[in-house]
Amino acid sequence: MRKLILMVSLAVVGCGGCGSSYEEIDESAIRCIRMRDRLIELSLADAAGVDQTAHRDALVRSLGSELVHACESSMNAEQVNCVLGAADATAAMTCVTATDR
Numbered sequence: 812m813r814k815l816i817l818m819v820s821l822a823v824v825g826c827g828g829c830g831s832s833y834e835e836i837d838e839s840a841i842r843c844i845r846m847r848d849r850l851i852e853l854s855l856a857d858a859a860g861v862d863q864t865a866h867r868d869a870l871v872r873s874l875g876s877e878l879v880h881a882c883e884s885s886m887n888a889e890q891v892n893c894v895l896g897a898a899d900a901t902a903a904m905t906c907v908t909a910t911d912r
Contacts, residue, residue, distance in 0.1 A: 842891045843882035847874060853900045 851870045855863050882891065886907070893906030 839883045839888075840879060842888065842895075843879045843886070846882055846886075846891045846894045847871075847878050849895050849897070850878075850900075850903060853897065853903055856899070 848871075851867055851874075854870065855861075855866055858866060890906055894903045897903035897906055
């Protein structure tokens, strides 16, 4: 679970640029928040016997806005939409690492 979040975070920070208008930033922030939430959901999908609500809250706190800001500045809409549609953690990583930037 933490490995997925760490890998995606590192991949996001190393990606290319993004738009700069306020409208694009607002839409980008929303997409990136959804992406973060999807990554957390995928991370918790196989977590049996744990308090998923507590783990979800801890992951949101630990990622803070850092992942969202990194996503906004370095991921394109195609990559984010790919993560949002990913069926599992492996597919989500593929979206971030294999999509042209």
